[in-house]
Amino acid sequence: MIKLEAWLKELGLDQYCPVLAENDIDLDVLLDLGEPDLEKLGFSLGHRRKLMRAIAARKLALGLGTTTPSPEAPAGASATHEAERRQITVMFCDLVGSTELANAIDPEDMGALIRRYQDVCAGAIARFDGFLAKFMGDGVLAYFGYPLAHEDDAGQSVRAAMAIIEGLAQTNRPDGRPLEARAGIATGLVVVGDSSGAGNAREPDIVGQTPNLAARLQALAEPNSILVSQTTHRLLGRQFDCQNLGERALKGFAEPVQVWLVLSEAVVESRFAAKQSAGPSPLIGRVEEMGLLRDHWNRTRQGAGGAVLLQGEAGMGKSRIVDALSRDIEDEPHFRVLCQCSPYHMNSSLYPVIRHFERAAGFAPADSASCKLQKLEALLAAGGAKAAATTSLMADLLSIPTDGRYPPLVLPPAQRKGAIVAALVDQLTELAAQKPVLFVLEDAHWIDPTSQELVTRLAEGIATTSVLALITARLEYMPPQTNGASFASRVLSRLTKEQCVDLVAGTAATRSLDSAV
Ligand SMILES: Nc1ncnc2c1ncn2[C@@H]1O[C@H](COP(=O)(O)OP(=O)(O)OP(=O)(O)O)[C@@H](O)[C@H]1O
Numbered sequence: 001m002i003k004l005e006a007w008l009k010e011l012g013l014d015q016y017c018p019v020l021a022e023n024d025i026d027l028d029v030l031l032d033l034g035e036p037d038l039e040k041l042g043f044s045l046g047h048r049r050k051l052m053r054a055i056a057a058r059k060l061a062l063g064l065g066t067t068t069p070s071p072e073a074p075a076g077a078s079a080t081h082e083a084e085r086r087q088i089t090v091m092f093c094d095l096v097g098s099t100e101l102a103n104a105i106d107p108e109d110m111g112a113l114i115r116r117y118q119d120v121c122a123g124a125i126a127r128f129d130g131f132l133a134k135f136m137g138d139g140v141l142a143y144f145g146y147p148l149a150h151e152d153d154a155g156q157s158v159r160a161a162m163a164i165i166e167g168l169a170q171t172n173r174p175d176g177r178p179l180e181a182r183a184g185i186a187t188g189l190v191v192v193g194d195s196s197g198a199g200n201a202r203e204p205d206i207v208g209q210t211p212n213l214a215a216r217l218q219a220l221a222e223p224n225s226i227l228v229s230q231t232t233h234r235l236l237g238r239q240f241d242c243q244n245l246g247e248r249a250l251k252g253f254a255e256p257v258q259v260w261l262v263l264s265e266a267v268v269e270s271r272f273a274a275k276q277s278a279g280p281s282p283l284i285g286r287v288e289e290m291g292l293l294r295d296h297w298n299r300t301r302q303g304a305g306g307a308v309l310l311q312g313e314a315g316m317g318k319s320r321i322v323d324a325l326s327r328d329i330e331d332e333p334h335f336r337v338l339c340q341c342s343p344y345h346m347n348s349s350l351y352p353v354i355r356h357f358e359r360a361a362g363f364a365p366a367d368s369a370s371c372k373l374q375k376l377e378a379l380l381a382a383g384g385a386k387a388a389a390t391t392s393l394m395a396d397l398l399s400i401p402t403d404g405r406y407p408p409l410v411l412p413p414a415q416r417k418g419a420i421v422a423a424l425v426d427q428l429t430e431l432a433a434q435k436p437v438l439f440v441l442e443d444a445h446w447i448d449p450t451s452q453e454l455v456t457r458l459a460e461g462i463a464t465t466s467v468l469a470l471i472t473a474r475l476e477y478m479p480p481q482t483n484g485a486s487f488a489s490r491v492l493s494r495l496t497k498e499q500c501v502d503l504v505a506g507t508a509a510t511r512s513l514d515s516a517v
């Protein structure tokens with residue numbers, strides 16, 4: 001029987017285990033809870049939605065319900081499920097060897113295995129904001145980008161498939177071998193309608209080639225592998241390392257289809273870098289903004305650091321400007337520290353900082369705890385950190401056990417956070433004593449509260465250091481209230497019509513489009 005704690009962990013919601021235990025809620029009772037109950041228990045809105053989806057999916061797996069409930073329709077969406085054309089990413093996943101297994105083992109054991117498999121799938125799909133459309137025996141069909149489109153639906157579908165494969169590897173079949181899955185993912189335009197025609201079906205009817213393609217790719221995949229279509233691969237940008245398997249003839253498709261095998265999640269420092277598939281096009285306009293940043297950088301080099309906030313709607317070119325500054329100062333001695341906020345980790349304390357450290361220290365998935373600790377020590381030593389307490393705090397931040405090599409941290413959690421934030425500010429200051437530091441925080445509209453605390457402390461403490469903090473954010477971001485320190489802020493306006501023409505021409509040139517296009 002799956003335990004509540006393990007289940008919540010798969011969803012990334014295990015921080016609620018204590019409050020559920022205090023209220024005598026086990027996995028059985030949890031299935032009866034509604035959103036108001038979760039609100040009373042202190043679940044945030046995002047977590048309530050995620051858990052409600054997972055509860056519905058688990059009921060579905062247990063034969064107690066229908067499909068994942070769609071979140072409330074977005075403003076303006078039709079309540080009657082009228083047919084609409086939209087782009088979605090479809091994932092098909094299958095349990096490897098289930099027919100052979102069903103013939104070999106007791107039906108009850110087989111039922112338990114299938115339930116475990118469905119639990120893992122439902123948990124992974126909910127965790128990565130997918131919509132679990134259907135269980136078909138040992139097959140699972142899920143949509144990403146439906147009913148609501150998210151920032152990175154293609155990437156989330158691959159992460160969900162990886163989480164399924166990882167989750168199953170921890171469950172053994174009666175013959176001692178771990179469970180395995182294969183997944184196929186395709187993205188394309190589909191028509192989403194109501195299959196009953198009466199406007200009351202729970203499961204949306206998806207019409208188009210995309211589900212067929214995902215199903216064919218799944219059938220082609222080796223055990224424990226994920227195949228993606230050409231469109232999905234393009235949307236993934238450089239987020240994942242993939243191998244080109246060439247064109248394959250697939251049943252039901254007149255033309256051979258380009259197939260990609262996902263190898264691993266790539267280590268990219270920012271969303272902007274992950275999306276750049278072509279070389280850099282020239283920066284169009286933004287002369288004033290570049291001048292402002294250059295001025296700040298020159299002052300920073302002379303020991304008068306500061307914080308600059310670049311705000312603007314999605315796609316206005318905030319990251320492009322940061323990239324242009326980084327290229328401008330490439331040949332000057334300096335350190336660059338980039339922290340990328342994520343829409344999926346807004347409640348995960350210091351997530352952008354943790355990812356930065358993991359990248360900068362060069363952690364690999366197979367590294368042991370002691371190997372990670374050594375890499376962290378080397379990184380901190382290179383940055384000039386001397387105190388053992390700093391290593392202790394950073395190891396704690398990165399959840400690396402220190403096995404008694406450092407004094408244990410005796411601080412309660414709230415003070416521990418404060419101490420980590422202070423140690424991070426100290427590290428940037430120590431780094432700046434060697435060379436000027438460009439600290440970039442990308443997409444602060446997705447910042448978690450502790451990282452926002454770090455921005456505040458940093459802004460308050462950098463006026464006399466060589467640190468320039470450059471923060472990008474969409475318009476909804478509220479800069480923190482600081483004690484005396486101010487942010488130089490710029491809201492990006494739209495490029496002029498002529499500049500847009502130049503921009504399109506520049507993009508086309510770097511992608512070497514045919515001049516006839
Ligand atoms: N001034 C510009 N010159 C050249 N290319 C630009 C310019 N502004 C934007 N672009 C291009 O437009 C695309 C979107 O820009 P960018 O990613 O910088 O937007 P953003 O404001 O950071 O958006 P988001 O809020 O989603 O992060 C990129 O491919 C970028 O290279």
Ligand SMILES: [Mg+2]
Nearest residue numbers: 272318319472
């Ligand atoms: Mg950006």
